[in-house]
Amino acid sequence: MQVWKDYQAENKDRFLEELLELLRIPSVSADSRFNGDTQRCAEAVKQRLQEAGADKVEVCQTAGHPIVYGEKIIDPSLPTVLVYGHYDVQPADPLELWHSGPFEPVIKDGNIYARGSADDKGQFYMHVKAFETMHKTNSIPCNIKFMIEGEEEVGSANLGIFLEQNKERLKADVVLISDTSMISLDTPSIDTGLRGLAYMEVEVTGPNRDLHSGVYGGAVANPATILAKMIASLHDENNHITIPGFYDKVQELSADERAALNAAPFDESAYKQDLGIADVWGEKGYSTIERTGIRPTLEVNGIWGGYTGEGSKTVLPSKAFAKISMRLVPNQDWHEISDLFTKHFEAIAPKSVKVKVTKHHGGSPYVTPTDSIAFKAAHEAINTTFGKAPIPVRGGGSIPIVALFEKTLGLKTVLMGFGLDSDNLHSPNEKYGLANYYKGIETIPYFHKYFAELAKK
């Protein structure tokens, strides 16, 4: 609609300035040293929601980082959309690999470079500006609620409690989230599925103290060596995961479904070139699209033990550690998988070491029904502003709370993401395209418009 176009054109620069301000706050949820900043970030989100026209805006404290809530009820008889996003970000390290400060946003080659630019500050803030657009032009087509949390990157531990305690306040017809990617601005797509997650930490203890590797080397189990052997054994020669029972509940797709998935445009040589790898790697018998979309995985996210400083130290370490996470697909249950992992990891430990396995967090996989009116509204909105119908794809990432919304609030979720896989999510030099940002702000009002219309029918 022209009024939206005009309003957004007039306020283009301010829309960007406000986002940059938000990106300057290092709201890292994983590291308690940043707790003051996450709090400050929540307050900033609250202020922006109020300025945009939301009512009953509140910073809701939790046992962890706060959740910001706001709403606009224009008519209780109209459908309600619950917009979810998160203002917390991943840790920025390794800092030395950033070309500019992770919390000093820089615009370069049409991109905003900053931690959280795409994941998820840049994407949830599109909804705030889209809402402002509709509000200031008196054209809000349905009720809209906002729930912006601060613990998505650490497993949303307190969101479940919040949902339980606020079922009435959160009543809605659908959840709308922009925290995923599309293939490209030329080839828009919508994620119809997300993988679940089970995040574990393991500790392997050999001798009760660090030892001299000359005096004891060769006679005492080295926990770093044993940990390496244990991790190595978690994938077989075909890169199948060896944990007993791991695949039991994995939903196998039909040949047609797999063909449809593989029909999505994908240039493997460009993919390899972008990552600087000579070859892809993964489970035998599946394409790259399948490996990241419909197959479960097991990845070492971090490993450490012994002397890792400058120079050399001839030590036989007492302990070695690893952070290991598994991506899950329907119908794997993350609690069950976490238990299978723990049981297996303890079982394969040789007598010479002790192992301790800790659950960090997790979430269930989710698939969006493509026949829902919400999905159709997203499909049409993108079709309108991109001039192209979006391709349905399976996303490899996880937003554990999507399954939580269904379980606790009985709500389906639409994943209308505007990022790109090349945005360096969770990596140094995270970026978000200016074009993606503005395209999102342009598209979102149409989602509400079409959703309201389809809901009437």
Place this chain on the structure above:
Amino acid sequence: MQVWKDYQAENKDRFLEELLELLRIPSVSADSRFNGDTQRCAEAVKQRLQEAGADKVEVCQTAGHPIVYGEKIIDPSLPTVLVYGHYDVQPADPLELWHSGPFEPVIKDGNIYARGSADDKGQFYMHVKAFETMHKTNSIPCNIKFMIEGEEEVGSANLGIFLEQNKERLKADVVLISDTSMISLDTPSIDTGLRGLAYMEVEVTGPNRDLHSGVYGGAVANPATILAKMIASLHDENNHITIPGFYDKVQELSADERAALNAAPFDESAYKQDLGIADVWGEKGYSTIERTGIRPTLEVNGIWGGYTGEGSKTVLPSKAFAKISMRLVPNQDWHEISDLFTKHFEAIAPKSVKVKVTKHHGGSPYVTPTDSIAFKAAHEAINTTFGKAPIPVRGGGSIPIVALFEKTLGLKTVLMGFGLDSDNLHSPNEKYGLANYYKGIETIPYFHKYFAELAKK
């Protein structure tokens, strides 16, 4: 001799005070942040040598940490003993495991707790005080030269050059070193052999940047997983090292030699209890004494990659690293073994990753001739002050420069160590027994006495 006994009794407390002062200097050679302290430590050693009565004492600068030289030539026609030691120490981390500051020595239960107390400040300083004893009582039986270096813990990179440039100044009949252990004060022993060392660092690179483990996980080789698989493959199911050619030059001992070694008192259950391990671990077909004495080993001294901070980060890391060192036995050559390791490690890397292998440092293994007069002198000296003949044993550690002395100066070395394997060398809470310290000071003058006498014959 009574004069020695009396002098040492009178100066007992000062001997200890001076050592504690030396231990307060954090002369960590591996970490350049401590370069000022290593320099300061060298100056302190110089001052102590001068006070003890040494002539021509000099802090000799090198491309790295300085070497302190001093000498006492009482008669050029008499034999000369070259005393070697090192004032540099291992890094102190992990700091949190120390019960007291690593560089704030405390006396507890008859032990001196401090980094470097046993390795090697406490041990080389015995020689300074033994020398002082003989000098102040006008009873030096032979010429004595001191060479105390500052890079032993990082491979003595510049000592070889120093030896080459100072062959005349370092002319001697034998090298005497106290930088090893004995079985116990009740069961004195002398190391007749040392293992060599080849210390490597490996870097495995997967994608050119850290990736989101959800978006890319399962389709891109994870360098931490690959590194684990590569490390795991370096030992087979019998804990034999799998590097082709690794064992080719290993000297196999005769059944008699092995029986003699295994005759040394060793209590495996006490060993396991001390280390808090349920079982020992190592190369099939060899005893613990053999595994640490006459067999080569491969140990992971450090491993790191990905996110190792608080909480969780769902990252697929770009790089993973490990420090890996091998202990070598006669007649393995450390350059050759380093090359075999490099070749093998590069060969086993899958196409999906890049590997970089770096040599840190190394040294050749060494065996002391037990029929030399120097060994006999050490044997007799210990017999005199301990009232027991020392047992010859094979040490597992490495003092690479011992082989260097033979090659460059044509000198054999006697390893008259007074430490204990339980002194936590290279570990938190390193200690050195007061009794060991004083016993060493008491014993060393007898070595010089007997060596001079046997040399005359």
